[in-house]
Amino acid sequence: MAKELLTPGYIFEASWEVCNKVGGIYTVLSTRAKTLQDIYKDKVFFIGPDVWVGKENPLFIENENLCAAWREHALKNDGLKVRVGRWNIPGNPIVILIDFYPFFSKKNEIYGKMWEDFQVDSLHAYGDYDEASMFSYAAGKTVESFYRFNLTENDKVIYQAHEWMTGMGALYLQKAVPEIATIFTTHATSIGRSIAGNNKPLYDYLFAYNGDQMARELNMEAKHSIEKQTAHHVDCFTTVSEITNNECKELLEKPADVILMNGFEDDFVPQGRTFTAKRKKARATLLNLANKLLGVNLGDDTLILGTSGRYEFKNKGINVYLEALNRLTRDKNLKKEVLAFINVPGWVGDPREDLVERLKSNENYTTPLECPFITHWLHNMSHDQxxxxxxxxxxxxxxxxxxxxxxxxxxxxGKDGIINMEYYDLVLGHDLSVYPSYYEPWGYTPLESVAFHVPTITTDLAGFGLWVNSLKGSYSELKDGVKVIHRSDYNYSEVADVIKDNISVFSGMSDTEIKVIRKRAADIAEKALWKHFIKYYYEAYDVALRNAQKRLLLGEN
Structure with missing residues (x-):
C-alpha cells in the first residue's frame, strides 16, 4: 500500500529569479506557480530580491493590503523592508520582494556565524557572492518574521531554496526556526558548470575530481562551500536530472534525495488556426530578413533551423552547431536550401541602420549588406566567438x-529594433531546432521547441535528452520527434556529423512524414507538463517534513 504523503500547509520559495527574469529557473518557478496555486491557494509565497527599487517592475503588482499588519511589524520590530504583491503570471501567486541592502553592514558577522554553525567558508568571496548571500540571509529572516507573527508550530511549513544563491537563508532557518522543513534545489552545481566552462573534460573524469580541490583551483571556493554545506544540512536535497545528480554525488559528495524534473505549462502555445497563422507569419518574417540581409530570395520550402539560449559557446554546443552547418554546405544529400539562426544574446550594441532601412522597403534585394551574417552590431565585433x-x-x-x-x-x-517579434512567436516558424549541449542540467529550449511542434536535436548530456530516452527505453531518433545524440568529452567531430546527417535526411522527407514527426514532438512535450511532474515536488515535501520531525525529536532528547 502506498504511504500517505505529508503535505505542507504553507510553502515559501526563495530564488534570485522571482519576478526577475534571468534564465531557466525563472521558467521553472513561473510555469509551476499556477499548479501550486490551484492546490495551495495563497499559501504559497515566492520570495525574491527587490532589485527594482524605484523602478517599475512589470512582473510585480504591489498590493499594500496584502499581509499589511505583518509588514508593519516586520519593519518596526525586525528592521525588514519588504514589498508584498502578486507575480504577474498565470496563477498570480503572492510575492514578497526584499530590500536586502541594509544587511551589508552586518556581512562579516553573518559570514562568521555561518562558518561557526555550518563551516561555510566565505573568506574568498568575490563578484555576486555577497549580493546573493545578503539576499538569501534576508529571505531567511523574512520567513522567520512571518512565521513568528502569523503561524504556530502546528502549521507544516516548507522553505525551498533554489541554487547556491539562496543556501544561506535555508541554513539560517534550520538553526533559527527548526520547525520549518527545508529543501535545497541545485539546478546545476556551480563547480560542475565551472569545470565545463573552463574547457576541462567533465564527464570522463567526474569520478576523479574532488569538488573542494577544483573549487580552489577555479577560484570558486565560497560558492562551492555554501552549495555543499546547504546540500548536506537541509532536510531534503534535490536536483533537476540524473545527469546533475551524478555531479552532486561526486562534487558535493551528496546524492539528491529526490529528482525534481522541470515541467512547464503549454498555455503559451497557440492552437488551431491561430497556430497556422502565426507559423506562416514567423516564416515570412525570417525569409524576408534573409532577403534584406543576404540579398537572396529563399523560397517557402527553405528549411529553417534555429538554436537559442544563453551565450555559453561550448556548454550550449553553439560551436558544434556551426561545425555541423559548415559540413552541411558540402553534403551531396541535402535536398533543400537551409537558413540557420543563432538566437543567442551577445554583447549587443545597436540594430544595424542599413538593415533597418532595407526592412522598411518592399523591394527584393539581390545584393548582400556588408557583414551579411548578423542583425545587430556588437560592442565586441572583433572578439565574438x-x-x-x-x-x-x-x-x-x-x-x-x-x-x-x-x-x-x-x-x-518584441522590441529589438530588427525582428520586433517575441521569441515564442518566432520559434514556431522553424522546421527543426538544434541544441547539442555539452553541459545542460535540464534543457528548456528543446522542450519549448517540441511544444511548438518543432522537432529537435539534442544530446544525452542534457537532462531533457536523457528523460526523452527514458520514455522510449532507448536512444530517441528524429522520427520520434526528438533526436538524442550520444555526446562525450571527446566526440565533438562525430556529434557534428550526426547533426549534419540528420538535417540532411530531414531535408528529403515528405510533407506527410514531417507532419507525423511534428505530432510526435508535441506528444513528448505533453508528457512534460507540470500536471505530470508536480508529483516529484509532493515527494520532496514529504521527505523534508519527515526529516524535520526527526530533527526536532533529536533536538528535544
Missing part, C-alpha cells in the same frame, strides 16, 4: 552557399 568561428570556417553566406547562417545577438522581446 560566433563571428570568429564563422570566419575561421570560411562561412560567407554567399548566394551559391546552400546553407546560410544568421546570428541574432539580442533578446527577442
Amino acid at each position: 560566433v563571428l570568429d568561428m564563422m570566419k575561421y570556417l570560411g562561412m560567407a553566406n554567399s548566394a551559391s552557399d546552400k546553407v546560410k547562417v544568421i546570428f541574432v545577438p539580442c533578446y527577442l522581446d
Whole structure:
C-alpha cells in the first residue's frame, strides 16, 4: 500500500529569479506557480530580491493590503523592508520582494556565524557572492518574521531554496526556526558548470575530481562551500536530472534525495488556426530578413533551423552547431536550401541602420549588406566567438552557399529594433531546432521547441535528452520527434556529423512524414507538463517534513 504523503500547509520559495527574469529557473518557478496555486491557494509565497527599487517592475503588482499588519511589524520590530504583491503570471501567486541592502553592514558577522554553525567558508568571496548571500540571509529572516507573527508550530511549513544563491537563508532557518522543513534545489552545481566552462573534460573524469580541490583551483571556493554545506544540512536535497545528480554525488559528495524534473505549462502555445497563422507569419518574417540581409530570395520550402539560449559557446554546443552547418554546405544529400539562426544574446550594441532601412522597403534585394551574417552590431565585433568561428570556417553566406547562417545577438522581446517579434512567436516558424549541449542540467529550449511542434536535436548530456530516452527505453531518433545524440568529452567531430546527417535526411522527407514527426514532438512535450511532474515536488515535501520531525525529536532528547 502506498504511504500517505505529508503535505505542507504553507510553502515559501526563495530564488534570485522571482519576478526577475534571468534564465531557466525563472521558467521553472513561473510555469509551476499556477499548479501550486490551484492546490495551495495563497499559501504559497515566492520570495525574491527587490532589485527594482524605484523602478517599475512589470512582473510585480504591489498590493499594500496584502499581509499589511505583518509588514508593519516586520519593519518596526525586525528592521525588514519588504514589498508584498502578486507575480504577474498565470496563477498570480503572492510575492514578497526584499530590500536586502541594509544587511551589508552586518556581512562579516553573518559570514562568521555561518562558518561557526555550518563551516561555510566565505573568506574568498568575490563578484555576486555577497549580493546573493545578503539576499538569501534576508529571505531567511523574512520567513522567520512571518512565521513568528502569523503561524504556530502546528502549521507544516516548507522553505525551498533554489541554487547556491539562496543556501544561506535555508541554513539560517534550520538553526533559527527548526520547525520549518527545508529543501535545497541545485539546478546545476556551480563547480560542475565551472569545470565545463573552463574547457576541462567533465564527464570522463567526474569520478576523479574532488569538488573542494577544483573549487580552489577555479577560484570558486565560497560558492562551492555554501552549495555543499546547504546540500548536506537541509532536510531534503534535490536536483533537476540524473545527469546533475551524478555531479552532486561526486562534487558535493551528496546524492539528491529526490529528482525534481522541470515541467512547464503549454498555455503559451497557440492552437488551431491561430497556430497556422502565426507559423506562416514567423516564416515570412525570417525569409524576408534573409532577403534584406543576404540579398537572396529563399523560397517557402527553405528549411529553417534555429538554436537559442544563453551565450555559453561550448556548454550550449553553439560551436558544434556551426561545425555541423559548415559540413552541411558540402553534403551531396541535402535536398533543400537551409537558413540557420543563432538566437543567442551577445554583447549587443545597436540594430544595424542599413538593415533597418532595407526592412522598411518592399523591394527584393539581390545584393548582400556588408557583414551579411548578423542583425545587430556588437560592442565586441572583433572578439565574438560566433563571428570568429564563422570566419575561421570560411562561412560567407554567399548566394551559391546552400546553407546560410544568421546570428541574432539580442533578446527577442518584441522590441529589438530588427525582428520586433517575441521569441515564442518566432520559434514556431522553424522546421527543426538544434541544441547539442555539452553541459545542460535540464534543457528548456528543446522542450519549448517540441511544444511548438518543432522537432529537435539534442544530446544525452542534457537532462531533457536523457528523460526523452527514458520514455522510449532507448536512444530517441528524429522520427520520434526528438533526436538524442550520444555526446562525450571527446566526440565533438562525430556529434557534428550526426547533426549534419540528420538535417540532411530531414531535408528529403515528405510533407506527410514531417507532419507525423511534428505530432510526435508535441506528444513528448505533453508528457512534460507540470500536471505530470508536480508529483516529484509532493515527494520532496514529504521527505523534508519527515526529516524535520526527526530533527526536532533529536533536538528535544
